[in-house]
Amino acid sequence: QVQLQESGPGLVKPSETLSLNCSVSGGSISSDYWIWIRQPPGKGLEWLGYIHYSGSTNYNPSLKSRVTISVDTSKKQFSLKLTSVTAADTAVYYCARERAIGYHLGYHYFMDVWGKGTTVSVSS
Amino acid sequence: AIQMTQSPSSLSASVGDRVTITCRASQGIRDDLGWYQQKPGKAPKLLIYAASNLHSGVPSRFSGSRSGTDFTLTISSLQPEDFATYYCLQDCFYPRTFGQGTKVEIK
Numbered sequence: 001q002v003q004l005q006e007s008g009p010g011l012v013k014p015s016e017t018l019s020l021n022c023s024v025s026g027g028s029i030s031s032d033y034w035i036w037i038r039q040p041p042g043k044g045l046e047w048l049g050y051i052h053y054s055g056s057t058n059y060n061p062s063l064k065s066r067v068t069i070s071v072d073t074s075k076k077q078f079s080l081k082l083t084s085v086t087a088a089d090t091a092v093y094y095c096a097r098e099r100a101i102g103y104h105l106g107y108h109y110f111m112d113v114w115g116k117g118t119t120v121s122v123s124s
Numbered sequence: 125a126i127q128m129t130q131s132p133s134s135l136s137a138s139v140g141d142r143v144t145i146t147c148r149a150s151q152g153i154r155d156d157l158g159w160y161q162q163k164p165g166k167a168p169k170l171l172i173y174a175a176s177n178l179h180s181g182v183p184s185r186f187s188g189s190r191s192g193t194d195f196t197l198t199i200s201s202l203q204p205e206d207f208a209t210y211y212c213l214q215d216c217f218y219p220r221t222f223g224q225g226t227k228v229e230i231k
Contacts, residue, residue: 045222060219094168110173112179
């Protein structure tokens with residue numbers, strides 16, 4: 001059974017770069033879509049972007065050009081980088097797997113495996 | 125981006141009650157919508173995908189439906205372990221967008 005585990009610094013200074021890794025165990029990273037989502041304290045969920053195992057990416061325009069997601073299949077992990085952070089980037093960051101199921105009109109997608117989340121605070 | 129308007133933002137209910145949560149999409153998203161349950165301090169869990177398909181292992185008291193751009197999550201008989209926050213998520217367009225969440229509390 002696939003499991004995901006986020007790792008990275010819990011504290012980042014304003015204007016610096018937030019870097020997180022998500023390790024994939026119990027299954028292959030060479031399939032599916034790999035997602036980053038965050039949740040500010042007491043607020044709802046925000047989709048940040050995905051990387052497909054092929055390397056294709058898609059990012060939330062709300063983050064403009066600050067976000068980059070990459071994958072290292074040899075290490076079975078994917079990563080998030082968010083530059084020029086501010087206090088507004090303080091959140092719990094989750095990684096997740098998104099699967100695609102084909103049907104006659106296209107694909108259905110769903111996020112069926114999530115990491116436990118890691119808290120990142122932006123403060124000097 | 126697609127706006128997902130979820131209602132109510134919170135509700136109080138008793139064990140055994142039938143509970144209904146609604147999400148409305150700002151434009152057509154076919155049936156590309158999922159429902160997720162989140163308990164405090166935990167990651168969200170998938171309940172339903174493609175508007176009405178129950179994810180493996182999810183109790184049958186959970187169901188989903190669609191009427192146009194309106195989507196409904198129904199819990200037929202609320203159980204103690206169902207007190208949580210529920211989110212809808214559209215997966216038709218990028219960026220993916222969540223509803224604001226519905227907190228289900230004990231009456």
